[in-house]
Amino acid sequence: MEPTTRDEACFEAGIKFGALYHQFAGTPVSPDSAASLETAIEESIENQPSCESVEVDILTDKLAAEIDHGYTELTGKFMAVEIVVEHEGTEVVTRMAMEDGYPLMKIESVGDE
Amino acid sequence: MEPTTRDEACFEAGIKFGALYHQFAGTPVSPDSAASLETAIEESIENQPSCESVEVDILTDKLAAEIDHGYTELTGKFMAVEIVVEHEGTEVVTRMAMEDGYPLMKIESVGDE
Amino acid sequence: MEPTTRDEACFEAGIKFGALYHQFAGTPVSPDSAASLETAIEESIENQPSCESVEVDILTDKLAAEIDHGYTELTGKFMAVEIVVEHEGTEVVTRMAMEDGYPLMKIESVGDE
Amino acid sequence: MEPTTRDEACFEAGIKFGALYHQFAGTPVSPDSAASLETAIEESIENQPSCESVEVDILTDKLAAEIDHGYTELTGKFMAVEIVVEHEGTEVVTRMAMEDGYPLMKIESVGDE
Numbered sequence: 001m002e003p004t005t006r007d008e009a010c011f012e013a014g015i016k017f018g019a020l021y022h023q024f025a026g027t028p029v030s031p032d033s034a035a036s037l038e039t040a041i042e043e044s045i046e047n048q049p050s051c052e053s054v055e056v057d058i059l060t061d062k063l064a065a066e067i068d069h070g071y072t073e074l075t076g077k078f079m080a081v082e083i084v085v086e087h088e089g090t091e092v093v094t095r096m097a098m099e100d101g102y103p104l105m106k107i108e109s110v111g112d113e
Numbered sequence: 114m115e116p117t118t119r120d121e122a123c124f125e126a127g128i129k130f131g132a133l134y135h136q137f138a139g140t141p142v143s144p145d146s147a148a149s150l151e152t153a154i155e156e157s158i159e160n161q162p163s164c165e166s167v168e169v170d171i172l173t174d175k176l177a178a179e180i181d182h183g184y185t186e187l188t189g190k191f192m193a194v195e196i197v198v199e200h201e202g203t204e205v206v207t208r209m210a211m212e213d214g215y216p217l218m219k220i221e222s223v224g225d226e
Numbered sequence: 227m228e229p230t231t232r233d234e235a236c237f238e239a240g241i242k243f244g245a246l247y248h249q250f251a252g253t254p255v256s257p258d259s260a261a262s263l264e265t266a267i268e269e270s271i272e273n274q275p276s277c278e279s280v281e282v283d284i285l286t287d288k289l290a291a292e293i294d295h296g297y298t299e300l301t302g303k304f305m306a307v308e309i310v311v312e313h314e315g316t317e318v319v320t321r322m323a324m325e326d327g328y329p330l331m332k333i334e335s336v337g338d339e
Numbered sequence: 340m341e342p343t344t345r346d347e348a349c350f351e352a353g354i355k356f357g358a359l360y361h362q363f364a365g366t367p368v369s370p371d372s373a374a375s376l377e378t379a380i381e382e383s384i385e386n387q388p389s390c391e392s393v394e395v396d397i398l399t400d401k402l403a404a405e406i407d408h409g410y411t412e413l414t415g416k417f418m419a420v421e422i423v424v425e426h427e428g429t430e431v432v433t434r435m436a437m438e439d440g441y442p443l444m445k446i447e448s449v450g451d452e
């Protein structure tokens with residue numbers, strides 16, 4: 001059947017997550033450069049349609065503990081992300097965090113604004 | 114409120130689209146190398162959870178018409194994509210095509226399998 | 227024959243350029259988000275071995291002139307980049323700018339520091 | 340001082356390596372999809388100027404040993420790569436392999452064809 005506004009809102013939220021992850025995974029990152037990368041990821045993805053807010057937290061302690069040549073490549077295990085999408089009156093709150101060794105992306109809540 | 118299975122299915126479909134686009138946009142491509150890239154994109158994204166099928170059509174005629182140094186970078190205007198997600202009994206059919214100069218990703222249908 | 231230190235310095239400079247371009251091409255960008263992206267690209271690539279400095283200039287006037295949905299995807303035509311590599315006493319200065327419709331990467335100078 | 344043809348050949352070889360790595364790192368990959376990804380990477384990078392040949396070997400045994408959800412993201416530890424560049428009569432043979440836990444890219448030989 002035809003998609004509802006709510007379906008579209010959830011779809012849009014997924015697009016932002018897939019985009020964020022696959023655009024920036026692999027970026028060289030160190031504890032010192034983490035802050036500028038967080039800001040750039042947030043402002044970049046917030047450009048996309050229906051994207052209310054993006055919050056990226058690069059886990060610098062974990063980064064510092066695991067690197068020994070000064071930097072590494074960004075992957076899901078070094079990030080916590082929250083993305084809020086607002087599409088025609090429906091708000092979707094989504095989150096990515098590590099679960100069982102994998103970066104799991106999931107919907108926290110869907111509802112009217 | 115809590116997400117439903119249907120919400121999650123739409124979210125998963127969005128993730129695949131965002132991933133596909135931002136992983137492969139920018140790849141050097143020519144009419145001769147388009148076929149192997151189509152196959153690799155399809156098989157790569159089909160690895161992701163709940164992904165039933167991915168069909169990528171790189172528009173080689175359009176590619177041939179626009180390049181003059183033998184190759185260009187893959188972007189949305191050179192691709193048509195269909196992705197089908199199946200998540201706990203809900204099937205979501207999604208499509209990307211050019212609309213108004215932009216690669217528009219949208220849900221075609223959502224329903225029970 | 228075996229590579230010289232100078233060969234390696236030029237090779238390292240090329241790696242940085244290829245990395246920069248293919249990591250960040252496709253990133254959603256607007257005139258408002260260009261500054262944070264410039265900083266993140268610079269600090270990210272400067273993490274790599276032998277990388278003395280990276281200067282990225284996103285051409286916001288050009289960006290503003292070409293976009294009509296608020297943002298676009300970063301490609302070579304919206305960037306000017308200078309990368310300086312220093313490898314075991316040899317300095318290589320490299321630059322990317324548009325030439326003949328293509329983002330051309332080239333060596334400006336190679337020499338002792 | 341001005342770059343020589345040999346400098347440029349080494350620079351071009353580096354560009355191909357940086358491009359290959361940062362375009363395809365992060366791609367979802369499994370033992371079953373590795374072959375199509377190898378071919379696509381090779382044909383894609385061979386489009387670039389002066390690129391004679393690209394050989395990518397995705398280490399499927401290593402992949403199979405390390406994944407437990409059916410797939411993982413491509414990174415340097417799952418790849419061996421050889422790239423040959425030919426620029427105005429100078430041939431550069433380059434290779435990437437793991438060394439000391441890092442994917443090390445290096446020049447094997449530089450010379451007249």
